[in-house]
Amino acid sequence: MSRNDYRKRKNQRLMRRFSRHLPTFAVLFILTVLIGGAIFAAGRFLLHGRSSSGSPAVPAAALSSAPDSSGQNVEEPSHAATTGEEAVPSDEVSRLIAEADRVAAGYDYDQAIQMIQENEKTAADSRGQEAISRYETAKAALVEADPTHITHVFFHSLIMDTSKAFDGDADSKGYNSVMTTKDEFLKILEAMYEKGYVLVRLHDVAYEQTDENGNTGFVYGKIMLPEGKKPFVMSQDDLCYYDYMLDDGFASRIVIGDDGKPTCEMTLADGTVSRGSYDLVPLLEDFIEAHPDFSYRGARAVLAFTGYQGILGYRTAASYSDSPTYEEDRRQAAEVAQCLRDNGWELASHSWGHLQLGVSSDGSGTFAISDERFITDTDKWEEEVESLIGPTDILLYPFGNDISDFHPYTSENSRFSYLMSKGFRYFCNVDASKPYWMQKGTDYFRMARRNLDGYRLYEDMVQTDPSKKHLTDLFDAADIFDSARPTPVTWY
Numbered sequence: 001m002s003r004n005d006y007r008k009r010k011n012q013r014l015m016r017r018f019s020r021h022l023p024t025f026a027v028l029f030i031l032t033v034l035i036g037g038a039i040f041a042a043g044r045f046l047l048h049g050r051s052s053s054g055s056p057a058v059p060a061a062a063l064s065s066a067p068d069s070s071g072q073n074v075e076e077p078s079h080a081a082t083t084g085e086e087a088v089p090s091d092e093v094s095r096l097i098a099e100a101d102r103v104a105a106g107y108d109y110d111q112a113i114q115m116i117q118e119n120e121k122t123a124a125d126s127r128g129q130e131a132i133s134r135y136e137t138a139k140a141a142l143v144e145a146d147p148t149h150i151t152h153v154f155f156h157s158l159i160m161d162t163s164k165a166f167d168g169d170a171d172s173k174g175y176n177s178v179m180t181t182k183d184e185f186l187k188i189l190e191a192m193y194e195k196g197y198v199l200v201r202l203h204d205v206a207y208e209q210t211d212e213n214g215n216t217g218f219v220y221g222k223i224m225l226p227e228g229k230k231p232f233v234m235s236q237d238d239l240c241y242y243d244y245m246l247d248d249g250f251a252s253r254i255v256i257g258d259d260g261k262p263t264c265e266m267t268l269a270d271g272t273v274s275r276g277s278y279d280l281v282p283l284l285e286d287f288i289e290a291h292p293d294f295s296y297r298g299a300r301a302v303l304a305f306t307g308y309q310g311i312l313g314y315r316t317a318a319s320y321s322d323s324p325t326y327e328e329d330r331r332q333a334a335e336v337a338q339c340l341r342d343n344g345w346e347l348a349s350h351s352w353g354h355l356q357l358g359v360s361s362d363g364s365g366t367f368a369i370s371d372e373r374f375i376t377d378t379d380k381w382e383e384e385v386e387s388l389i390g391p392t393d394i395l396l397y398p399f400g401n402d403i404s405d406f407h408p409y410t411s412e413n414s415r416f417s418y419l420m421s422k423g424f425r426y427f428c429n430v431d432a433s434k435p436y437w438m439q440k441g442t443d444y445f446r447m448a449r450r451n452l453d454g455y456r457l458y459e460d461m462v463q464t465d466p467s468k469k470h471l472t473d474l475f476d477a478a479d480i481f482d483s484a485r486p487t488p489v490t491w492y
Helices: 003-048 091-105 109-117 120-124 126-140 172-178 182-194 280-290 326-342 371-389 414-421 454-462
Strands: 151-155 197-199 206-210 216-220 230-236 253-256 262-267 273-276 302-305 346-349 394-396 426-430 438-440 445-451
Touching: 091 109, 091 120, 091 126, 109 120, 109 126, 120 126, 172 454, 182 280, 216 438, 230 280, 253 326, 262 280, 262 326, 302 394, 326 346, 326 371, 346 371, 371 414, 445 454
Parallel strands: 151 230, 151 445, 197 230, 230 302, 302 346, 346 394, 394 426, 426 445
Antiparallel strands: 206 216, 253 262, 262 273, 438 445
């Protein structure tokens, strides 16, 4: 038998076998088509069959973005297409509701409602109506916080690399005392979030208001939060990135990120410049991005600047006017400052030269600097810093050194009068001995701040007398204290 005859007979045998099974294959194919068609038809009916009656197959709440347990918005599936000639809600509706949900997570329910109502398509959609109902229900459950029981915590630039900051050089002791590490800061945020703290603006606590008679005076703000939530203010001192800090594990400047938000640059151990979350500003932005309910209506912290070495890591001070980059540095600093304002940060003075503006610490009862130097410093800050960052009405006293004792400010205090003439209305000293202290005058607002630095954390951690612990309303210092710190931590 030839090879061709063999192949021919083999193919004939295969065809005979296939012919015997052909009826079975045909029956299976028909059954598959029928079952598939039935499933498809049932699915179409279940998903869209009731759309003609106006009732969605799935509740609208389940179709919008809603906060998960961490406070983040989780994108849920949108409506599938409907049958007939009826208009189909597009993804635009889901996206807008997701944006409004995020605003509502920050307790600004009126703004969230307005966002829905101003979009005709979303306002007419059942999902938009359901979202408005949710916002109104949540708003009705809010309670007014006591504005006289609001704590104010503050930090300096954060230590990003403890091996560099605590390397035993001349600056290490100071860093250990007055700075906070990145890990400590993140733990503080998490602990305060778990305790129900919500960040508010200093201007939310009290503000100037004009009455029906045209008289302007300070009034306490009406901060509305869910039951159990506690408002607090945060600030950062001395956001200037001094030259001596450049090789000690800190960020080097603030820049505008690709997303339009403020972020930081830092020089790494290999000499490369990296951009990322290297200080309080971007780290707090990250935390609020993940926990929008930690920020009241978009609030951020107060940022205070001195001026003699520039601001935000840029050489903007007059002493650098001969530098070839002076004008460019001023331009960039102004742009970054505006970016900070646009993203909810409040900007403040920390004096021009980081001076003790108040009473001397020598016990003499006299001011630490002369009136002439006080005026010169205040004018210099106005000319060199306020000219870049815009009008500023907040002063965070360097060293917490207030221009008066606890008694109310009066016009008889010449330093108070001069600061008022320069537009300052908010004055913040330092007092970590109590959870909160404030003073509302007719034309000013005064508030004490609490330092959450290495010294305060260590003292609270080792203190055995509960009555002498000052941070337990915020967190347990033992859970926060960075083990990379040299101990004991003493005041430098």
